[in-house]
Amino acid sequence: MRCTEIADLIDLHLDGALAEEPQARVARHLMGCAACAFEVRTLEQTRSHLREALPAVESSPSFREKMIARLNHDLADVLRPEPIQSESQWSLPFPRENAG
Ligand SMILES: [Zn+2]
Numbered sequence: 629m630r631c632t633e634i635a636d637l638i639d640l641h642l643d644g645a646l647a648e649e650p651q652a653r654v655a656r657h658l659m660g661c662a663a664c665a666f667e668v669r670t671l672e673q674t675r676s677h678l679r680e681a682l683p684a685v686e687s688s689p690s691f692r693e694k695m696i697a698r699l700n701h702d703l704a705d706v707l708r709p710e711p712i713q714s715e716s717q718w719s720l721p722f723p724r725e726n727a728g
Pocket residue numbers: 630631634657661663664665
């Protein structure tokens with residue numbers, strides 16, 4: 629994994645939002661790359677300072693929805709999969725006899 633890819637994933641890494649596999653790859657990279665490890669430490673510190681300095685701001689639901697939709701679209705392959713919600717994923721909507 630390259631440093632530029634790590635930079636894209638650092639935020640998710642800090643949020644614990646990465647799936648196991650990319651999370652492991654990020655962790656492996658950080659062990660061997662001082663520059664990225666430093667970047668992560670800096671970001672972590674910045675975030676905790678921001679949390680202390682700023683009052684909690686609620687983002688509007690529509691903003692959050694848009695962000696989530698964008699993130700799901702951009703990062704579908706690295707985010708944790710959503711739990712399957714469909715009750716009947718194995719049953720077919722039509723009888724098979726008409727197929728063909
Ligand atoms: Zn790196």
